[in-house]
Amino acid sequence: MEGERRQVTVLFAxxxxxxxxxxxxxxxxxxxxxxxxFELITAEVHRFEGxxxxxxxxxxxxxFGAPIAxxxxxxxxxxxxxxxQGAVRDYGKQLQAERGVTVQMxxxxxxxxxxxxxxxxxxxxxxTAVGDTTNLAARMQTAARPGSVLVTEATHNxxxxxxxxxxxxxxxxxxxxxxxAFEVLRTRGRRSRLDVAAERGLTPLVGRERELxxxxxxxxEVKNGRGQMVSLVGDAGIGKSRLLLWPNNCxxxxxxxxxxxxxxxxxxxxTACAGWASxxxxxxxxxxxxxxxxxxxxxxxxTRWLDAGKSSTPYAR
Numbered sequence: 001m002e003g004e005r006r007q008v009t010v011l012f013a014x015x016x017x018x019x020x021x022x023x024x025x026x027x028x029x030x031x032x033x034x035x036x037x038f039e040l041i042t043a044e045v046h047r048f049e050g051x052x053x054x055x056x057x058x059x060x061x062x063x064f065g066a067p068i069a070x071x072x073x074x075x076x077x078x079x080x081x082x083x084x085q086g087a088v089r090d091y092g093k094q095l096q097a098e099r100g101v102t103v104q105m106x107x108x109x110x111x112x113x114x115x116x117x118x119x120x121x122x123x124x125x126x127x128t129a130v131g132d133t134t135n136l137a138a139r140m141q142t143a144a145r146p147g148s149v150l151v152t153e154a155t156h157n158x159x160x161x162x163x164x165x166x167x168x169x170x171x172x173x174x175x176x177x178x179x180x181a182f183e184v185l186r187t188r189g190r191r192s193r194l195d196v197a198a199e200r201g202l203t204p205l206v207g208r209e210r211e212l213x214x215x216x217x218x219x220x221e222v223k224n225g226r227g228q229m230v231s232l233v234g235d236a237g238i239g240k241s242r243l244l245l246w247p248n249n250c251x252x253x254x255x256x257x258x259x260x261x262x263x264x265x266x267x268x269x270x271t272a273c274a275g276w277a278s279x280x281x282x283x284x285x286x287x288x289x290x291x292x293x294x295x296x297x298x299x300x301x302x303t304r305w306l307d308a309g310k311s312s313t314p315y316a317r
Contacts (some may be wrong), residue, residue, distance in 0.1 A: 003117025006066045008129060009077040009109055010137035013041055013084060013089060014059035016104045016146035037088060037103060038202060048076040053127050059141075063129055066116040074111050074158035074221050078184055081107045082151040082163075089147065108140025109184075110152040111158055133177075139173045140181060149184040154184040161196035163187055185315065208243055215244070222251065239278065247283035 015021070015037060022030050038055065045052050045062045054061035064080070065073035085105060092102040104174050112133035137154060143148035156165060161179065165184045170178040194202075205212075211232075218228040 003130070004114040006129075007073075008063050008065035008072045008114055008116065008133070009111040009158075010114070010129060010134050011045070011062040011064065011077050011081060011107065011109050012138050013062070013081075013105050013107045014056075014141055014142035016106050018058035021101060021103070022261055025302070029099075033101075033103060037105070040085050040087040040091060041105075044080045044087060048080045050076060050080055050234065053129070061134075063116070066114075066129065067127070074109075074155050075162055077109050077111075077157045078149070078151070078163055079163075079187065081109060082184065082187065083206070084150060085147060089099040099298065104146035106141050106144040106146055107149045108137050108141055108142070108144055108207075109155045110134075110137035111152070111155040112136075113176060125244065136173070136179065137145050141175060143171055143173070143181065143255070144183075151182050151184055153182070159184070159194075161199060162189070192241075196242055198245070201217065202242070202245075205242065208239075211243055258289070265274075 015034065018034075023032070025033075038060065041060050041062075042052055045060075048064070049068050050062045050064040052060050052062045062077075062080070064070070064077040070076060084107060088103060088105045092104060094101045106259060111252075112131070114129035114131035114133045116127070116129045118127055140150045140152060150160050150168075151159070151165075163186075166185055167182040168181045168183060171181045173179050200294075206249065218230055223230050232243065235238050
């Protein structure tokens with residue numbers, strides 16, 4: 001086995017009550033139902049650029065963070081898990097109406113270090129992840145109630161603020177010490193990492209007086225009816241998005257019919273740049289701007305659009 005250490009989020013999904021379903025139906029019908037479930041699962045995993053590396057008789061194992069690495073892999077995995085539950089729930093309703101049977105999924109997630117790589121011989125070769133992270137994800141799936149998504153504390157720490165969760169406390173885990181688990185209930189809408197950070201409290205902005213003065217001068221022109229655009233360019237992590245967040249949060253745009261729009265991601269580029277656009281035609285605001293923006297920020301290219309309400313571009317291609 002040739003492998004490398006990677007930080008990944010592992011997803012296990014399993015059809016609840018598969019044995020009872022197989023007893024009631026003809027094998028061909030069971031195959032048809034399970035195959036359709038696999039199609040729904042695969043679509044959601046690929047939508048968020050995960051990799052399905054293992055199919056079992058009634059479930060799948062998927063990786064987020066390998067072989068394709070993303071800094072937001074836990075969030076992608078959680079979005080995919082909720083998407084799977086939604087798709088399978090709809091399919092279950094269809095089966096109930098047509099055949100009088102239904103299907104539900106149990107899903108478990110865990111985040112941590114694994115060794116990923118190809119394992120096997122010349123007759124069979126699989127790409128898989130080995131380590132306690134994988135084992136614990138499987139245990140979360142087993143402990144989840146039908147129709148739910150269960151995550152470990154490690155995954156919860158990475159997605160906190162982006163999803164509504166329910167703390168289930170410490171759960172007994174076979175072959176493992178008790179593990180604190182959380183049930184993922186729903187997303188909290190399209191939010192950027194700065195929206196989440198602002199809830200926890202941002203550090204003071206220091207040494208950006210000239211840049212802030214330029215932004216506010218441009219905004220003054222906007223309020224006088226002259227549309228403006230500012231392009232802010234700098235190395236990744238230097239604080240471009242943080243700088244553009246300041247005028248709204250400090251109330252610099254309060255009382256105006258205009259507002260500086262918030263970050264908008266561009267998943268196609270890794271260019272470290274950011275822009276800002278504003279106009280007197282934008283919607284009224286009370287001082288903070290909370291437009292609909294992607295919940296996933298897969299790159300470092302940002303754009304502020306004229307009307308934040310138009311940010312409805314699908315996340316995935």
